[in-house]
Amino acid sequence: MSRKASDNVEYTLRSLSNLMGEKRRRQADGSAGSGAAAAAGERSLIAAESCSSLNSAASGGELERAARRQFQQDETPGFVYVVSVFSALGGFLFGYDTGVVSGALLLLKRELNLDALWQELLVSSTVGAAALSALAGGVLNGLCGRRPCILLASGLFTAGAGVLAAARDKETLLGGRVVVGLGIGVASMTVPVYIAEVAPPHLRGRLVTINTLFITGGQFFASVVDGIFSYLAKDGWRYMLGLSAVPAVIQFLGFLFLPESPRWLIQKGQTQRARRILSQMRGNQAIDEEYDSIKNNIEEEEKEVGAAGPVICRMLTYPPTRRALIVGCGLQMFQQLSGINTVMYYSATILQMSGVEDDRLAIWLAALTAFINFIFTLVGVWLVERMGRRKLTLGSLTGTAVALIILASGFLLSAQVSPRITINPPDPSHQNSTCTKYSYCNGCMLDPDCGLCYKLNKSSVVESSCIPVDKGSTMKAAWGRCSNETVFKKDDLFWAYNFCPTPYSWTALLGLILYLVFFAPGMGPMPWTVNSEIYPLWARSTGNACSSGVNWVFNVLVSLTFLHTAEYLTYYGAFFLYAGFAALGLVFIYGCLPETKGKKLEEIESLFENRLCTCGMSDSDEGRYIEYIRVKGSNYHLSDNDASDVE
Numbered sequence: 001m002s003r004k005a006s007d008n009v010e011y012t013l014r015s016l017s018n019l020m021g022e023k024r025r026r027q028a029d030g031s032a033g034s035g036a037a038a039a040a041g042e043r044s045l046i047a048a049e050s051c052s053s054l055n056s057a058a059s060g061g062e063l064e065r066a067a068r069r070q071f072q073q074d075e076t077p078g079f080v081y082v083v084s085v086f087s088a089l090g091g092f093l094f095g096y097d098t099g100v101v102s103g104a105l106l107l108l109k110r111e112l113n114l115d116a117l118w119q120e121l122l123v124s125s126t127v128g129a130a131a132l133s134a135l136a137g138g139v140l141n142g143l144c145g146r147r148p149c150i151l152l153a154s155g156l157f158t159a160g161a162g163v164l165a166a167a168r169d170k171e172t173l174l175g176g177r178v179v180v181g182l183g184i185g186v187a188s189m190t191v192p193v194y195i196a197e198v199a200p201p202h203l204r205g206r207l208v209t210i211n212t213l214f215i216t217g218g219q220f221f222a223s224v225v226d227g228i229f230s231y232l233a234k235d236g237w238r239y240m241l242g243l244s245a246v247p248a249v250i251q252f253l254g255f256l257f258l259p260e261s262p263r264w265l266i267q268k269g270q271t272q273r274a275r276r277i278l279s280q281m282r283g284n285q286a287i288d289e290e291y292d293s294i295k296n297n298i299e300e301e302e303k304e305v306g307a308a309g310p311v312i313c314r315m316l317t318y319p320p321t322r323r324a325l326i327v328g329c330g331l332q333m334f335q336q337l338s339g340i341n342t343v344m345y346y347s348a349t350i351l352q353m354s355g356v357e358d359d360r361l362a363i364w365l366a367a368l369t370a371f372i373n374f375i376f377t378l379v380g381v382w383l384v385e386r387m388g389r390r391k392l393t394l395g396s397l398t399g400t401a402v403a404l405i406i407l408a409s410g411f412l413l414s415a416q417v418s419p420r421i422t423i424n425p426p427d428p429s430h431q432n433s434t435c436t437k438y439s440y441c442n443g444c445m446l447d448p449d450c451g452l453c454y455k456l457n458k459s460s461v462v463e464s465s466c467i468p469v470d471k472g473s474t475m476k477a478a479w480g481r482c483s484n485e486t487v488f489k490k491d492d493l494f495w496a497y498n499f500c501p502t503p504y505s506w507t508a509l510l511g512l513i514l515y516l517v518f519f520a521p522g523m524g525p526m527p528w529t530v531n532s533e534i535y536p537l538w539a540r541s542t543g544n545a546c547s548s549g550v551n552w553v554f555n556v557l558v559s560l561t562f563l564h565t566a567e568y569l570t571y572y573g574a575f576f577l578y579a580g581f582a583a584l585g586l587v588f589i590y591g592c593l594p595e596t597k598g599k600k601l602e603e604i605e606s607l608f609e610n611r612l613c614t615c616g617m618s619d620s621d622e623g624r625y626i627e628y629i630r631v632k633g634s635n636y637h638l639s640d641n642d643a644s645d646v647e
């Protein structure tokens with residue numbers, strides 16, 4: 001029997017009688033004249049319906065959907081949502097702390113006189129520390145449990161925020177950013193695992209995806225905070241960096257009262273506590289079956305894989321976990337190789353290229369990009385339990401690749417119609433700058449030390465010169481006509497740093513928007529969601545630690561190499577390269593990512609029993625949709641294309 005997209009929904013008797021009541025009401029409405037007969041046959045109707053209502057419900061799809069919705073609401077206590085939201089604060093802090101630094105740096109570099117190396121250090125030290133602590137988080141999760149790790153992460157976030165807000169020199173700032181990075185790494189690998197382990201199967205995808213919604217929400221909030229405090233030239237950065245202590249303290253206090261993952265407790269033999277927590281999480285549902293299946297699974301796994309040796313070695317020598325690890329790490333790698341963080345980072349430039357000239361506005365442009373990323377992650381939360389992980393990821397990555405091609409074409413067109421440099425004014429500082437050697441804007445824009453100063457005649461660029469950029473602000477030139485912002489604005493002069501003004505810039509803007517619209521619902525959240533569910537319990541911490549580590553390592557690699565890649569391959573070359581990676585990712589995901597929607601965590605291991613990269617072959621099976629309901633210990637078949645297929 002095909003179970004490709006089966007949902008295991010447990011219905012209580014009370015809910016079932018609601019379904020029958022609704023059907024009866026409908027029948028009574030439809031046959032108002034024969035009400036007496038209906039009343040007389042009531043008892044036999046109930047008896048008959050307990051067997052047949054489920055098959056006939058297949059034809060009344062609407063009724064079935066309404067009933068399913070109501071039952072699922074009935075049976076998911078609010079506690080699961082509270083626990084998920086408190087955990088997802090870890091995602092919020094991950095997003096906030098990675099997002100806030102760009103705005104803080106604008107102020108910091110002036111106040112503390114930071115050179116490029118120190119700016120680079122303050123950004124990448126956090127991501128580097130996150131990579132290391134994500135890996136170490138695997139061991140901690142296995143040994144101490146999910147709850148202490150979340151407490152540790154929120155403690156690190158709070159301490160880091162305190163150090164950063166109070167810092168007096170750049171060395172202390174670096175220390176604070178490392179502490180925050182350690183928190184991000186632990187949170188990024190623990191939170192999805194914890195949510196997946198407490199969520200009921202039919203809500204798991206949605207709840208884990210909410211964590212990524214919080215990540216992008218944190219990034220958006222950070223850009224708004226950056227915008228607001230950028231007006232506070234002195235000490236504005238202290239508020240930007242210190243504000244994250246608020247959600248961190250809330251999470252810490254909350255988790256003092258929230259429970260450990262029942263699955264981890266069962267694994268450690270703390271069965272009484274595990275049962276108590278599981279019943280809290282499942283409300284009026286019976287937990288025996290879930291409890292037994294977790295327990296049996298652990299025992300079977302121990303028999304099959306053994307319990308000796310480091311987990312990573314056992315994972316690599318046992319084919320199903322080895323395959324899961326390849327899929328999990330591959331997803332995270334392709335997420336970063338699709339260039340999300342460079343696209344976000346360069347969004348302000350892309351938007352400026354498209355004609356937004358107001359400098360003050362530039363700081364809010366990043367907020368706009370982060371907002372689109374956030375809103376479309378919300379679409380992902382809505383789609384994940386409807387489309388399933390596989391289709392959502394494939395659709396998202398296809399759109400992302402196309403958007404990258406459009407984005408790259410925008411840069412290519414801009415480069416091809418790149419304005420000529422027409423004036424070469426003498427350098428008053430008599431320093432030998434590289435800027436004077438360029439004959440076209442294209443070369444000038446790729447040189448991080450130079451920018452274009454020009455006038456516009458209708459829409460064509462005239463009187464253009466390539467001038468060194470001001471060391472303190474990329475918004476103006478170091479000397480000459482474009483060195484005083486207020487004066488050059490009055491004289492109708494323009495300054496372009498990092499881009500060339502051309503009539504084709506809108507193509508890049510279109511590419512940027514399409515990129516975020518497609519990336520955010522699928523490739524953004526699915527690598528985290530899928531990783532939280534594909535490993536068996538004994539390998540879950542280690543699997544997530546490795547895949548999160550891969551995510552952070554590729555995050556650093558892509559961001560650090562972007563400028564060099566753009567120098568060697570030009571901007572359009574860099575974006576075509578990311579499009580190529582996205583296309584490779586598409587082949588990998590098409591071949592290797594199985595559908596995990598609706599499955600119990602304990603069932604998912606079996607999806608990796610066959611050869612890697614056989615998933616694409618079973619796509620045709622997805623049309624069949626089976627649902628099982630549970631009434632007092634027996635499984636009844638709710639709907640299927642083949643109505644006789646009853647278990």
Ligand SMILES: O[C@H]1[C@H](O)[C@@H](O)[C@H](O)[C@@H](O)[C@H]1O
Nearest residue numbers: 212215216340341373524525
């Ligand atoms: O899933 C998240 C999300 O897409 C963020 O916007 C991005 O900055 C992270 O690198 C990624 O892991």
